[in-house]
Amino acid sequence: MKSIKIGDICSENRVVTVPVSTKTKTLVDIFNRNNIQSIVVLKEEQTAGLVMRDKLFYRLGSRFGYNLYMQKNVEAVMDSEPLIIDFEESILKVSKIAMKRPQEKIYDSIIITKNDKYYGILSIKDLLIEVSELKIETAKNANPLTGLPGNLSIESEIKERIRREEKFSVLYLDLDNFKAYNDSYGYRKGDQVINYTAEVLNNCAQKMVTNTFVGHIGGDDFVIITAAEDDQYLAEVIIEEFDRGIRNFFKNKDLLRGYIVCLDRQHQIVNTPLTSISIAIVSNSDRKLKNHLEISDRAAELKKKVKEMPGSNFIKDRRMKTTNGEFELC
Structure with missing residues (x-):
């Protein structure tokens, strides 16, 4: 919201x-x-x-x-x-x-x-x-599965924080190997995992002292917007809580071997790791961010990198502005 x-x-x-x-x-x-x-x-x-x-x-x-x-x-x-x-x-x-x-x-x-x-x-x-009007506005754009604010609310939240010149971070979160889970366990169990993820994000956000916004882009993609100084701690808390509870959604045989046996897109049998969560963090603490599109583009780059890592992980954009006005990755 x-x-x-x-x-x-x-x-x-x-x-x-x-x-x-x-x-x-x-x-x-x-x-x-x-x-x-x-x-x-x-x-x-x-x-x-x-x-x-x-x-x-x-x-x-x-x-x-x-x-x-x-x-x-x-x-x-x-x-x-x-x-x-x-x-x-x-x-x-x-x-x-x-x-x-x-x-x-x-x-x-x-x-x-x-x-x-x-x-x-x-x-x-x-x-x-004010609370009633806010809830009505949020409900109009809420994700039907999780009830979390959708893309319009996410965009509006980012615009508002930029307007206020706040130092904030956007955490883009998505599930690793979720398609394999859906194919093996069915869409009903997949929806349960999505709702579990939303619950984890809400619980962790409520632990933060500063204003923290949780949104649902769609599917297994989520967004959290929080104060810049809290981003890495929040990511760590989310990973810890997610990993602790996600095991409840797997059969014992899959937990024991540590992977799911399923078919890939070429219909070949493959061993796919258990579902984990990846987090890409983009912040304006070290550089100015103009709009949500710029943030989204940078997050897409980071998501590719973090998803190459095994298990649940997060990565933060640490590009710093140089003397010639360009940015370099630190």
């Missing part, structure tokens, strides 16, 4: 902020004059707390509440531990975090920070609308 930063959809202008010295009476006046649901409390440029309209008026409406709180500072009525999220987090990750809050806080606004300073705020309503 396309990764959208939470900071891109939060509100900077429609939010009222007040200093910690503000009286509760002032908060009441602000809420009465404005159609807003929350007020952010700041101490200099740092978030000190959050006041939700419904909770404040509920507290003031309790017995002795009005007399008890109206002349006190905002600290007496604010939530000093609101949900605070960094600008760079994906909306999907934030939605999961928000929904795991205690029941009494589940509809409270989310505070967004950038460079450790207050940036803006996001209501749960706006978050859920």
Whole structure:
């Protein structure tokens, strides 16, 4: 699914902020004059707390509440531990975090920070609308077998990261000797292996701290887009998890001998190694990448090289820009 930063959809202008010295009476006046649901409390440029309209008026409406709180500072009525999220987090990750809050806080606004300073705020309503629209958009282009985003979403994700001038890597993944597996075990078992691969990629992507996108080009070809500094670690984790579980899809006799006996394209009996995974990594950490086509072309070169290696492996594009503007492989 396309990764959208939470900071891109939060509100900077429609939010009222007040200093910690503000009286509760002032908060009441602000809420009465404005159609807003929350007020952010700041101490200099740092978030000190959050006041939700419904909770404040509920507290003031309790017995002795009005007399008890109206002349006190905002600290007496604010939530000093609101949900605070960094600008760079994906909306999907934030939605999961928000929904795991205690029941009494589940509809409270989310505070967004950038460079450790207050940036803006996001209501749960706006978050859920954005998530719903994103899921609808993704579903339209999803692979029917795995449910993963397809080529249009992959292209859009790459374009967006280039636009943001992010340092990112694209991992192109495909299965080795998958045709032999399909021919020997049948397409139903082949589909199970494809779904297993998608599950492995999703599981590994969710372990990453940075935004990581998983897409399905088609067949046994997949794509992962992640932060440049995480690419090799992610590739290693994927290979480890894939190799550990792929054995469950083979018969014992094939596992014992380490290969499948099948017919090649010339209808000759051949011994084909067990299914493994190959990963080609293209990154803009050392050079500028203009578009998804340039990335795809370079990945195609790398895939040929990595598939020459036995078993599951990955290879990374390490071409560096020289003084004359050309690129050489390091």
